[in-house]
Amino acid sequence: MKKPTDSELEILQVLWDDGESTVRAVNEKLSESRHVGYTTTLKLMQIMTEKGLLARRKEGKTHIYSPTVSKSSTQQQLLSKLLHSAFDGSASSLVIQALGNSKSSKKELDEIREFLNELDKKKR
Amino acid sequence: MKKPTDSELEILQVLWDDGESTVRAVNEKLSESRHVGYTTTLKLMQIMTEKGLLARRKEGKTHIYSPTVSKSSTQQQLLSKLLHSAFDGSASSLVIQALGNSKSSKKELDEIREFLNELDKKKR
DNA sequence: AATATTTTACGAAGATTTTCGTAGAAAGGC
DNA sequence: GCCTTTCTACGAAAATCTTCGTAAAATATT
Numbered sequence: 200m201k202k203p204t205d206s207e208l209e210i211l212q213v214l215w216d217d218g219e220s221t222v223r224a225v226n227e228k229l230s231e232s233r234h235v236g237y238t239t240t241l242k243l244m245q246i247m248t249e250k251g252l253l254a255r256r257k258e259g260k261t262h263i264y265s266p267t268v269s270k271s272s273t274q275q276q277l278l279s280k281l282l283h284s285a286f287d288g289s290a291s292s293l294v295i296q297a298l299g300n301s302k303s304s305k306k307e308l309d310e311i312r313e314f315l316n317e318l319d320k321k322k323r
Numbered sequence: 324m325k326k327p328t329d330s331e332l333e334i335l336q337v338l339w340d341d342g343e344s345t346v347r348a349v350n351e352k353l354s355e356s357r358h359v360g361y362t363t364t365l366k367l368m369q370i371m372t373e374k375g376l377l378a379r380r381k382e383g384k385t386h387i388y389s390p391t392v393s394k395s396s397t398q399q400q401l402l403s404k405l406l407h408s409a410f411d412g413s414a415s416s417l418v419i420q421a422l423g424n425s426k427s428s429k430k431e432l433d434e435i436r437e438f439l440n441e442l443d444k445k446k447r
Numbered sequence: 448a449a450t451a452t453t454t455t456a457c458g459a460a461g462a463t464t465t466t467c468g469t470a471g472a473a474a475g476g477c
Numbered sequence: 478g479c480c481t482t483t484c485t486a487c488g489a490a491a492a493t494c495t496t497c498g499t500a501a502a503a504t505a506t507t
Contacts, residue, residue, distance in 0.1 A: 204464060208408055222484080239466050241485070246464095260473045260484060274420050277409050282421070284332055285401050290425035294418050295438050296398050297406070301414035305446060308439055314419050315432055315439075322429060328494060346454080363496050365455070370494095384454060384503045 200251070200268065202276060207247055210240070211266055211273065214253070219265035324375070324392065326400060331371055334364070335390055335397065338377070343389035 203211060213228045214220060220228075226240040244264055247253040255262040286293040298311075327335060337352045338344060344352075350364040368388055371377045379386040410417045422435075 205408065206465065212409075212411075235465095236467055237484090238468075242467080242487095243465080245486080262485080271420065274409050274417075275424055277405055278417070278421055279424070281401055281405055282425070284329065285336075285398050287336075289431075290421050290427050291431035291434055293398075293402070294421050294435055296395070297402055297414050297418055297421070298438060298442060300399055300403070301406070303414050303442075305443070307413075307415035308442060308446075310415055311418055311422075312436065312439055314422060315436055318422060318427075318432060319429070322432075330495065359495095360497055361454090362456095362498075366457090366496080367494095369456080384505095386455080 200276075202280060203247075203252060203268075203273065206243055207252060208273075208277075210243060210247065211252070211268070211270075214264065214266045215270045219263050221261050221263055223261075225264070324400075326404060327371075327376060327392075327397065330367055331376060332397075332401075334367060334371065335376070335392070335394075338388065338390045339394045343387050345385050345387055347385075349388070 209229060210225055213225045217224070217228065222237070222241045222244055225244065226235065226237050229235050229240060244253060244255075248255055248264070252266065252268055253264045254267050255264045257263075282288055282290060282293055286296075298308075303311075333353060334349055337349045341348070341352065346361070346365045346368055349368065350359065350361050353359050353364060368377060368379075372379055372388070376390065376392055377388045378391050379388045381387075406412055406414060406417055410420075422432075427435075
């Protein structure tokens with residue numbers, strides 16, 4: 200499956216957050232942060248359906264769209280792309296960069312430590 | 324500064340690895356992994372110079388190019404973009420995804436743990 | 448000096464992504 | 478039923494990114 204474009208990702212985010220939605224609903228959500236015409240959103244969602252990123256069913260006169268790809272698998276895909284294109288495939292250097300420049304809370308850092316321990320367990 | 328495109332990033336990688344280089348050298352490096360015409364690389368590097376991503380000086384008849392942006396700041400830029408577009412700004416979830424799907428060595432994991440401890444120290 | 452090679456500059460084609468106008472179909476209100 | 482609103486389909490313009498052909502300038506070779 201091909202990587203979603205930036206605009207496509209925006210739409211996926213809305214659908215992951217809100218669940219299946221009409222074009223109108225998605226467009227209104229997007230319009231909160233920037234101007235975007237209704238038919239622009241419509242066209243993108245039609246294209247995404249052709250590509251297989253979205254599925255739709257008809258309800259009355261409108262279509263209701265839902266994602267066919269999961270959030271985590273998409274995140275994985277984008278992350279893996281970045282890992283190889285910008286970090287020479289070194290996950291640890293990516294992770295350290297990510298942590299270095301983000302003000303993560305103590306709680307989040309503990310969460311990560313916990314995760315590291317589990318990984319270790321599996322390794323042993 | 325605008326995010327480099329995929330092709331631009333490839334070129335930056337060569338220059339970060341090898342240091343300042345001619346178009347020919349960059350093109351040869353790129354050609355190791357995929358076919359790409361000499362003038363294609365030339366054109367891209369000219370555009371990157373216009374954009375301010377590269378600088379060049381003349382030596383004899385050829386130009387010698389060098390990056391004006393650092394690898395780490397570019398990584399940071401791309402990471403931050405991904406963080407917000409795909410991970411709702413949650414660095415910990417990005418990090419956990421990154422670790423979960425990469426087979427990092429014990430040593431790398433320890434490196435990360437070490438980094439977490441330093442972050443904690445600074446937090447206190 | 449004539450010829451060949453290398454490099455640059457330019458422009459434009461091709462591909463992809465993003466945007467929206469227009470027309471027509473579908474539904475609802477009067 | 479007729480008018481208004483909402484939605485879809487289509488096509489194409491605009492923007493960005495990628496690719497390369499061609500020609501001219503600079504240099505090297507013989």
